[in-house]
Amino acid sequence: MHTNEAIEVIDRMRLPNGAYTASLSQDYRYVWIRDVVYTVLPFIQKPSERYEKAFHALFDLFRAYEWKIDIHRKKRPVYQFEYIHSRYSTDLKEIPAEWGHAQNDAIGAFLWGVGEGWRLGQKVIRDEKDLEIVQKLVDYLRCLEYWQAPDNGMWEENMEVHASSIGACVAGLQAVKLLVRVDEELIKKGEEALRKFLPRESVSKETDLALLSLIFPYCMVEREMALNILNQVTTKLERRYGVIRYKNDLYYNNGSEAEWCFGLPWLGLCYLELGNHEKAKEYYEKTKSIIPENWEVPELYIGGVNVPNGNTPLAWSVALSYIFITRMEEQLIK
Numbered sequence: 650m651h652t653n654e655a656i657e658v659i660d661r662m663r664l665p666n667g668a669y670t671a672s673l674s675q676d677y678r679y680v681w682i683r684d685v686v687y688t689v690l691p692f693i694q695k696p697s698e699r700y701e702k703a704f705h706a707l708f709d710l711f712r713a714y715e716w717k718i719d720i721h722r723k724k725r726p727v728y729q730f731e732y733i734h735s736r737y738s739t740d741l742k743e744i745p746a747e748w749g750h751a752q753n754d755a756i757g758a759f760l761w762g763v764g765e766g767w768r769l770g771q772k773v774i775r776d777e778k779d780l781e782i783v784q785k786l787v788d789y790l791r792c793l794e795y796w797q798a799p800d801n802g803m804w805e806e807n808m809e810v811h812a813s814s815i816g817a818c819v820a821g822l823q824a825v826k827l828l829v830r831v832d833e834e835l836i837k838k839g840e841e842a843l844r845k846f847l848p849r850e851s852v853s854k855e856t857d858l859a860l861l862s863l864i865f866p867y868c869m870v871e872r873e874m875a876l877n878i879l880n881q882v883t884t885k886l887e888r889r890y891g892v893i894r895y896k897n898d899l900y901y902n903n904g905s906e907a908e909w910c911f912g913l914p915w916l917g918l919c920y921l922e923l924g925n926h927e928k929a930k931e932y933y934e935k936t937k938s939i940i941p942e943n944w945e946v947p948e949l950y951i952g953g954v955n956v957p958n959g960n961t962p963l964a965w966s967v968a969l970s971y972i973f974i975t976r977m978e979e980q981l982i983k
Contacts, residue, residue: 650937650940650974650978651944652971652974652975652978654943654944655691655944655967655968655970655971655974656691656971657944658943658944658945658946658962658967659688659691659964659967659968659971661673662688662962662964663699664680664706664739666706666709666739666740666741667702667703667705667706668680668685668703668706668707668710668739668741669684669685669688669689669703669964670739670964671684671960671963671964671965672948672960672961672962672963672964673961673962674959674960674961675959676959676960677960677963678739679736679737679738679739679744680710680736680737680738680739680741681735681736681737681755682707682710682735682736682752682755682756682758682759683735683752683754683755683758683803684964684965685703685706685707686755686758686759686761686762687758687964687965687968687969688703688964688965688967688968689703689704689762689968690866690968690969690972691968691971691972691975693762693765693766693769693771694769695769695770696769696770696771696772697771700766700771700773701766701771701772701773704759704762704763704766704771704773705773705775706741707759708773708775708779708782709741710737710741711733711782711786712778712782713741713742714733714734714743715782715785717731717733718733718782718785718786718789719785721733721789721792721793722785722788722789722791722792723792724792725792725793725794726751726793729747729748729749729750729751730745730750732750732751732752733750733755733756733786733789734748734750735748735749735750735752735755735801735805736748736750748805749801749805749806749808750801751798751799751800751801751808752800752801752802752803752805752814753790753793753795753798753800753814753815753817753818754800754802754803754811754813754814754816754817754818754859754862755817756786756789756790756817756818756821757790757795757814757816757817757818757819757820757821757822758817758821759786759821760783760786760787760818760821760822760824760825761817761820761821761824761866761867763783763824763825763828764821764823764824764825764826764827764828765824765866767828768824768827774828780828780829783825783828783829784829784830787822787825787829787830787831787835790818790821790822790835791835795814795815795818795839796815796818796838796839796841796842797810797842798810800814802814802851802859803859803862804859804894804895804898804900807853809851809852809853810842810846810851810852811850811851811857811859812843812846812847812849812850812851812860812863813850813857813859813860813862813863815839815842815843815846816839816843816862816863816867816869816870817862817867818839819836819839819840819843819869820867820868820869822835822836822839823836843863843869843870847860847863847870847874847877847878848860848874848877848878848881850895854895854896855881855885855896856878856881856882856885856886856895857882857886857894857895858882858886858892858893858894858895858909858912858915859894860878860881860882861878861879861882861912861915861916861919863875863878864878864879864919864922864923865915865918865919865921865922868922872923875919875922875923876923879916879919879920879923882912882916883916886912887912887913887916888906888908889908889955890908890910890939890949890950890955891908891909891910891911891912891913891939891949891950892908892909892912892913892915892916893906893907893908893909893912893952894906894907894909901949901951901952901958902952902953903951903952903953903954904952904953905952905953906952907949907950907951907952907958908949908950908952908955909948909949909966910939910946910947910948910949910950910963910966910970911946911963911965911966911969911970913932913935913936913939914932914936914969914970914972914973914974915969915973916932917929917932917933917935917936917973917977918969918972918973918976920932921973921976921977926980929977929980930977932973933973933974933977936970936973936974937974940970940974944962944967944970944971945961945962945967946961946962946963946966946967946970947960947961947962947963947966948960948961948963948966
């Protein structure tokens with residue numbers, strides 16, 4: 650496949666400040682912390698201006714709201730607006746609208762992207778101030794008691810404790826412990842909570858597409874648990890055009906749940922992570938079947954009607970598809 654076109658599509662969503670808008674659609678002309686982290690994953694392996702500038706933009710955002718982080722390093726947020734926001738305008742300002750901002754996984758994702766990027770030679774840290782921000786975000790997760798804190802999770806919905814959020818925080822804390830002070834106890838509490846929850850996502854959700862993040866990119870679970878999660882997701886959530894997020898998901902539901910396109914390459918990446926090349930090949934074919942010629946991979950296909958929704962292309966749909974297809978093609982050449 651012509652994977653260069655994928656990078657061109659991602660570049661169209663790149664903003665002058667280095668961050669990325671989630672999609673070119675009117676609904677998604679915003680910057681989500683998590684989306685940015687996933688969108689630049691194609692560039693993580695070797696020093697890349699795209700990767701570094703994206704994280705510099707997020708650091709600038711956190712610097713602008715450092716006063717807020719300072720308050721909630723010591724005092725747990727009560728109202729949604731008190732949490733570090735998950736979504737910003739394209740000029741990286743908070744948006745006053747009501748929103749499910751308690752998304753601990755977004756903070757975990759950012760820390761992971763900083764630590765892992767730094768390990769791979771990315772110049773993500775510019776100065777002492779950036780390191781200070783990393784330390785303050787670690788303190789913020791401690792203040793929240795992330796290992797038992799209800800949050801809105803990856804899908805920005807009801808407040809409950811989410812295994813995928815805990816896992817993202819553990820991955821983030823582990824990734825930055827060479828850069829700043831992270832007590833082992835803080836990591837251990839998250840690991841214990843994960844063991845208690847998995848393979849469930851939460852009290853209300855037996856399984857969830859978000860759990861794939863614990864296998865790729867975070868590598869947070871043992872092989873046996875990873876296989877258990879994959880089995881649950883493929884048998885209960887996989888559909889023709891993608892993967893539903895969870896049973897009875899109401900978002901773009903038209904008689905049945907919406908099918909998220911990035912679910913197929915994400916499953917493929919998880920199988921690659923586990924060295925299961927036969928399964929990865931299966932998802933390579935499935936992924937190719939949903940990637941349009943112009944690489945504008947949609948967010949999802951509307952449940953029941955199998956028509957893509959307006960959030961096309963979705964930046965991290967394109968990114969995950971690109972990573973999976975390029976990795977598979979490298980392997981097939983070998």
